[in-house]
Amino acid sequence: xxxxxxxxxxxxxxxxxxxxxxxxxxxxxxxxxxxxxxxxxxxxxxxxxxxxxxxxxxxxxxxxxxxxxxxxxxxxxxxxxxxxxxxxxxxxxxxxxxxxxxxxxxxxxxxxxxxxxxxxxxxxxxxxxxxxxxxxxxxxxxxxxxxxxxxxxxxxxxxxxxxxxxxxxxxxxxxxxxxxxxxxxxxxxxxxxxxxxxxxxxxxxxxxxxxxxxxxxxxxxxxxxxxxxxxxxxxxxxxxxxxxxxxxxxxxxxxxxxxxxxxxxxxxxxxxxxxxxxxxxxxxxxxxxxxxxxxxxxxxxxxxxxxxxxxxxxxxxxxxxxxxxxxxxxxxxxxxxxxxxxxxxxxxxxxxxxxxxxxxxxxxxxxxxxxxxxxxxxxxxxxxx
Amino acid sequence: xxxxxxxxxxxxxxxxxxxxxxxxxxxxxxxxxxxxxxxxxxxxxxxxxxxxxxxxxxxxxxxxxxxxxxxxxxxxxxxxxxxxxxxxxxxxxxxxxxxxxxxxxxxxxxxxxxxxxxxxxxxxxxxxxxxxxxxxxxxxxxxxxxxxxxxxxxxxxxxxxxxxxxxxxxxxxxxxxxxxxxxxxxxxxxxxxxxxxxxxxxxxxxxxxxxxxxxxxxxxxxxxxxxxxxxxxxxxxxxxxxxxxxxxxxxxxxxxxxxxxxxxxxxxxxxxxxxxxxxxxxxxxxxxxxxxxxxxxxxxxxxxxxxxxxxxxxxxxxxxxxxxxxxxxxxxxxxxxxxxxxxxxxxxxxxxxxxxxxxxxxxxxxxxxxxxxxxxxxxxxxxxx
Numbered sequence: 001x002x003x004x005x006x007x008x009x010x011x012x013x014x015x016x017x018x019x020x021x022x023x024x025x026x027x028x029x030x031x032x033x034x035x036x037x038x039x040x041x042x043x044x045x046x047x048x049x050x051x052x053x054x055x056x057x058x059x060x061x062x063x064x065x066x067x068x069x070x071x072x073x074x075x076x077x078x079x080x081x082x083x084x085x086x087x088x089x090x091x092x093x094x095x096x097x098x099x100x101x102x103x104x105x106x107x108x109x110x111x112x113x114x115x116x117x118x119x120x121x122x123x124x125x126x127x128x129x130x131x132x133x134x135x136x137x138x139x140x141x142x143x144x145x146x147x148x149x150x151x152x153x154x155x156x157x158x159x160x161x162x163x164x165x166x167x168x169x170x171x172x173x174x175x176x177x178x179x180x181x182x183x184x185x186x187x188x189x190x191x192x193x194x195x196x197x198x199x200x201x202x203x204x205x206x207x208x209x210x211x212x213x214x215x216x217x218x219x220x221x222x223x224x225x226x227x228x229x230x231x232x233x234x235x236x237x238x239x240x241x242x243x244x245x246x247x248x249x250x251x252x253x254x255x256x257x258x259x260x261x262x263x264x265x266x267x268x269x270x271x272x273x274x275x276x277x278x279x280x281x282x283x284x285x286x287x288x289x290x291x292x293x294x295x296x297x298x299x300x301x302x303x304x305x306x307x308x309x310x311x312x313x314x315x316x317x318x319x320x321x322x323x324x325x326x327x328x329x330x331x332x333x334x335x336x337x338x339x340x341x342x343x344x345x346x347x348x349x350x351x352x353x354x355x356x357x358x359x360x361x362x363x364x365x366x367x368x369x370x371x372x373x374x375x376x377x378x379x380x381x382x383x384x385x
Numbered sequence: 386x387x388x389x390x391x392x393x394x395x396x397x398x399x400x401x402x403x404x405x406x407x408x409x410x411x412x413x414x415x416x417x418x419x420x421x422x423x424x425x426x427x428x429x430x431x432x433x434x435x436x437x438x439x440x441x442x443x444x445x446x447x448x449x450x451x452x453x454x455x456x457x458x459x460x461x462x463x464x465x466x467x468x469x470x471x472x473x474x475x476x477x478x479x480x481x482x483x484x485x486x487x488x489x490x491x492x493x494x495x496x497x498x499x500x501x502x503x504x505x506x507x508x509x510x511x512x513x514x515x516x517x518x519x520x521x522x523x524x525x526x527x528x529x530x531x532x533x534x535x536x537x538x539x540x541x542x543x544x545x546x547x548x549x550x551x552x553x554x555x556x557x558x559x560x561x562x563x564x565x566x567x568x569x570x571x572x573x574x575x576x577x578x579x580x581x582x583x584x585x586x587x588x589x590x591x592x593x594x595x596x597x598x599x600x601x602x603x604x605x606x607x608x609x610x611x612x613x614x615x616x617x618x619x620x621x622x623x624x625x626x627x628x629x630x631x632x633x634x635x636x637x638x639x640x641x642x643x644x645x646x647x648x649x650x651x652x653x654x655x656x657x658x659x660x661x662x663x664x665x666x667x668x669x670x671x672x673x674x675x676x677x678x679x680x681x682x683x684x685x686x687x688x689x690x691x692x693x694x695x696x697x698x699x700x701x702x703x704x705x706x707x708x709x710x711x712x713x714x715x716x717x718x719x720x721x722x723x724x725x726x727x728x729x730x731x732x733x734x735x736x737x738x739x740x741x742x743x744x745x746x747x748x749x750x751x752x753x754x755x756x757x758x759x760x761x762x763x764x765x766x767x768x769x770x
Contacts, residue, residue: 003400015388217598
């Protein structure tokens with residue numbers, strides 16, 4: 001196990017009815033900005049529940065944060081925060097809204113172009129406004145971590161930043177608020193959480209038994225309950241297990257003390273930036289093919305994954321590995337997420353631009369050992385054509 | 386899954402060499418009290434490493450905190466804190482030292498007899514001095530939780546309290562600092578962590594899949610690496626896995642949203658208070674017998690435990706349950722911890738005093754459903770005679 005420093009200060013309020021507790025957690029004198037996305041929270045009652053809980057406070061609204069939130073949109077929110085002297089941000093939504101809120105929280109206190117946060121890997125971030133979260137879409141884990149991914153539309157760039165200053169103070173996870181999600185978002189969320197776990201687990205071995213078993217426990221839960229969420233959207237226990245799993249998939253816990261890969265995400269970000277695919281779609285395309293390309297380096301963990309997640313424990317080792325990767329693809333497709341570029345109308349001719357973008361962004365040594373070069377990335381994409 | 390509120394603010398610094406980072410974490414102007422136990426930390430170099438890291442600060446010492454720390458001893462530390470205007474407490478040791486430090490941290494700021502903290506379940510605790518921890522014995526999880534167990538020698542009473550004010554600010558977990566532990570303490574620590582997990586896991590089912598799988602992951606790690614720590618005391622990975630497992634066994638994570646039992650601990654505390662047995666010895670006596678007595682109520686989880694922890698998946702269900710309990714006893718004995726009262730020179734005549742003490746302390750409806758009455762407790766103890 002590698003040395004590590006783990007410190008996650010976010011408070012989680014989990015369960016049916018917890019939104020009303022926001023009234024105790026947001027300071028009564030706060031000037032609050034409620035940030036959200038496309039407006040589904042207005043249709044399903046979540047917005048009203050949040051507003052009721054905030055009663056008595058000065059509340060502003062900023063809707064329309066898009067999937068893959070852009071600096072162009074978020075700059076308007078930063079202007080609103082400054083103009084109205086907002087001092088508390090409440091994100092109501094999924095990962096895009098939360099990530100966008102983190103960018104606003106840090107950008108509003110920055111005396112520079114906020115895009116420099118991405119360019120400087122948040123080294124110029126000294127402080128951020130306090131953040132609360134009401135999660136409506138289990139997927140990214142952003143509700144309990146210090147990371148955000150932001151896109152610049154103008155230049156078709158998508159980058160992540162990490163800063164301890166943007167850990168949410170609290171996050172409300174109410175599984176009933178996910179009942180009305182469209183199937184596409186449920187499928188994407190499950191695939192996203194699954195690949196988050198894989199980026200931290202499916203690496204070279206590190207003798208970190210607890211992290212491995214926690215990761216496997218999350219994967220098994222996603223495999224069992226993901227399809228059930230599509231089949232029975234109002235099963236509380238299923239929704240609760242998925243919601244808590246997605247949070248734990250990327251709150252730092254399973255990533256402590258182990259090597260991490262993240263090449264699938266890095267390549268996927270370019271696919272989204274260039275071709276507009278959903279984040280989870282890009283992960284479903286890249287991951288299985290990348291596992292095939294890197295099966296030698298990841299052999300020991302692939303066999304462990306085959307055994308513990310897919311119960312493939314006997315027979316030829318290479319056949320077990322291939323079967324485990326195939327089961328992974330089947331699972332993504334069962335969640336409604338295609339695993340080939342062609343599923344999204346893209347051919348091999350889409351690949352060179354991705355490689356060029358990776359090169360332009362300096363992403364030439366990816367993966368847990370740096371061995372995911374541009375050639376390896378190209379091979380992975382060609383395997384998914 | 387039940388609703389829950391999870392918020393664990395303790396920072397973990399894990400790995401070889403992390404003690405020196407204390408120098409960055411304890412304020413440079415602090416008046417520090419270093420609390421420890423029997424003095425083994427002086428023999429093995431840990432004390433010197435801590436003192437070197439604290440260089441430049443005003444440092445006081447309080448040694449001699451005993452296993453099952455007593456209010457009688459800790460009151461002297463409280464007097465020292467007040468006399469010397471100490472404003473930071475650094476616990477260097479295992480669960481007893483950390484628990485004692487928590488009591489000192491709260492007691493020093495209390496305008497009343499500190500024992501009232503136990504009598505009032507910490508309802509009278511409003512604040513506590515900041516606490517740091519250097520863990521030398523993986524076992525209790527106290528380094529990353531808000532609980533402490535304190536004994537009053539005069540009245541032979543042992544009680545727990547919980548207060549958010551006593552979460553350690555940080556805990557240093559350096560596996561190399563556990564290499565010199567005596568086998569008895571290693572065995573006790575593994576059994577203690579194992580039973581912590583079982584108190585939160587082996588209950589009536591709650592459809593909390595992640596908590597279940599995390600708990601099983603911790604149990605499997607203890608079963609695999611516990612005996613290896615006895616056989617090869619200086620295997621870093623083994624020590625690291627055990628150390629992180631013991632912390633995660635009782636940092637709140639696996640207990641969120643699920644029913645909890647704790648009757649084994651409650652009965653065990655009386656055995657320690659009356660007869661001086663090590664804490665882990667009392668758990669090894671009570672748990673297996675209690676599982677037999679309550680096998681009907683816990684049937685579903687016992688079968689899950691048999692399958693996932695002991696790989697007992699086929700054959701008669703009752704035989705599987707009995708085999709799983711038997712394997713649990715074998716494991717405790719393999720760690721050098723006897724599972725019968727007679728292993729410690731106690732006969733059936735020791736039981737009535739335990740039942741009387743439980744009754745005197747109002748412990749007449751224990752367990753996750755309150756069904757562990759004094760009769761059930763007696764049956765469990767008689768089964769371990």
